[in-house]
Amino acid sequence: MSNQQRFRYQDFTDPKTQLVTADNNQNAHDIYCPQLSCGCLLLRTSFGTLVERPKDKTASPPNDEKSDPNGTTNSKENINWNNTNGESTSQSNVEYWQLTDMMAFENIGFSKTIEETGLKYICCADCNVGPLGYHDTKAQEKEYLIAVNRVSYDVSSLISENIV
């Protein structure tokens, strides 16, 4: 298991090609918790579909313990979500893996619903790191969204083909 190669979104030279299946826009690799010390499997290949959603839904998540006493346990490790080259901060839309059925996840955790926004934040079922995405309980379309740049990917298949 320790031999598996995990990559973040920003590690890919051409994520749109390397992460997405060409024919149906689904995730081409298994998706894992971004914390290397955890590595929980979250979603198997081709269970998510790439979509764009407004960035503001996860722009200011409840990551302060004092403001979210009933929410999920906050991670002790700090993850810098935008440790690339700052490109993502200027985008108005963010790309997510969309699921319409929460049972399609291998492992996943949810925060309690935030009353003001109707959002449930998605986190790792094992270590509670998050938010990795969200579920909008007020949305007309029922969907669960995992931010493409907040998770890790097992790309051992890509490495064997010398693409990465």
Ligand SMILES: [Zn+2]
């Ligand atoms: Zn985890």
